[in-house]
Amino acid sequence: MNGKSEATGKVSLRFPLKERDEIENRRREDAPLSAPNTEGNVWPKQVCPAFEPRTGAPEGMRQCWYCRCADFHLNKPRSLDVGVCYWPKKTES
Numbered sequence: 001m002n003g004k005s006e007a008t009g010k011v012s013l014r015f016p017l018k019e020r021d022e023i024e025n026r027r028r029e030d031a032p033l034s035a036p037n038t039e040g041n042v043w044p045k046q047v048c049p050a051f052e053p054r055t056g057a058p059e060g061m062r063q064c065w066y067c068r069c070a071d072f073h074l075n076k077p078r079s080l081d082v083g084v085c086y087w088p089k090k091t092e093s
Contacts, residue, residue: 036087042070043082050087 033048044065057066064070064083068090072083 036069037085038087040085041082042067042085044072048085048087052090 029043030045033042033046036048036050042064044063046064047062047067048064050069051062051064052068053061053066054068064085065072067085069087070083070085071091072080
């Protein structure tokens, strides 16, 4: 399924449609945001210009998972895979 183009010398990877779609979705989920997604879903590895680290966040880690404005229910028995952005409010949860 993978091949090398004789003309360019580049390797092209071909994935089954379902797997390719999963890769595309993963990229979108991890992509940085140009602005806060207020009242919308945010994925743990996303980040926006309004990022504010929550208490106890690792130094230099800029991801929604560690943002004061994102709610992943970290104070509940089970955290969420997808959080909600409440910017400009701070949740600390």
